[in-house]
Amino acid sequence: MSADETVRLCSTMSLKDWEGLVRRLNEELLDDGKKKLSLCLVGKILGNKLINREVLRLVILRAWRVRKEMTMEVVTNNIFKFYFQDPEDRKRVLTGGPCIFDNYLLVLEEPTGRGDVLSMKLHRAKFWIRIHNVSLLCMTKRIGRFLGSIIGDVLDIDEGESGDFDGEYIKVNVAIDVDKLLRRCLCIDVLRDGVEFVMLLRYECLPDHCF
Missing domain, CATH: 3.30.70.330 (RRM (RNA recognition motif) domain)
Structure with missing residues (x-):
């Protein structure tokens, strides 16, 4: 077989033909x-x-x-x-x-x-976050979950001994994107009257990276 013929045959052969059929795992x-x-x-x-x-x-x-x-x-x-x-x-x-x-x-x-x-992106971390300066009207589990959802994906809520929030703050466990700037507060129109209410956020066990 001439060199030209060998080159022609190789050019018509695909990688898939050379390696064989695709196999499936059972x-x-x-x-x-x-x-x-x-x-x-x-x-x-x-x-x-x-x-x-x-x-x-x-x-x-x-x-x-x-x-x-x-x-x-x-x-x-x-x-x-x-x-x-x-x-x-x-x-x-x-x-x-x-x-x-x-x-x-x-x-x-x-x-x-x-x-x-x-x-894998590996950019999400879970933090317990305390939401301070919360009015009494907002001290419910559903509102706590809503507030946490503004920060990230809510995974858990610390409801306290009574089964509802009974302390000075709301505590939520949230998965957040640590590549982005951390929220320092939440600005909420509680009574839907145009008055902005500022709730402060405190992160537990925050490492240097997040600053």
């Missing part, structure tokens, strides 16, 4: 992968300093107090994968307060779909 294999995904969290340290992997592992093991074994893998730079043995450990860590390491925020997210870690 349900049993998919179930194995989904199970592993359901026990994983992906985290990113929001800081410029390169984090020591072993120090981070020791610190978060003490902070999270997991009941069963947890392993950690480095993805790239300050992005990590955390694998849990107990689903309840994973749930408690994910729904808990903000994770802080060396005064840097550790953002945690659940991998979804195929679990493409490098395509």
Whole structure:
């Protein structure tokens, strides 16, 4: 076969033909992968300093107090994968307060779909926020949820011992985008009369990154 003929044949061959047909994973294999995904969290340290992997592992093991074994893998730079043995450990860590390491925020997210870690944005964190200067008329669960929804996605509300707000402030657990400026207050027209009422926000466990 001449060189010209070889070139012609290669030009007509697609990469797909060369590599073969697209294969599909069967349900049993998919179930194995989904199970592993359901026990994983992906985290990113929001800081410029390169984090020591072993120090981070020791610190978060003490902070999270997991009941069963947890392993950690480095993805790239300050992005990590955390694998849990107990689903309840994973749930408690994910729904808990903000994770802080060396005064840097550790953002945690659940991998979804195929679990493409490098395509995850990793920019949302959960904070307990106290809403101060709230009038008595606004001290209800529904209004508290509405106020929290202005800040971000409301995950939980601390209703107090009475089952409704009975303290000096409303306390909500909210997931917010930490790439954006934090709200310092809420401006609400309570009586729909054009009078603006300012409610102050206080974030619990706020790391340096968020300033």
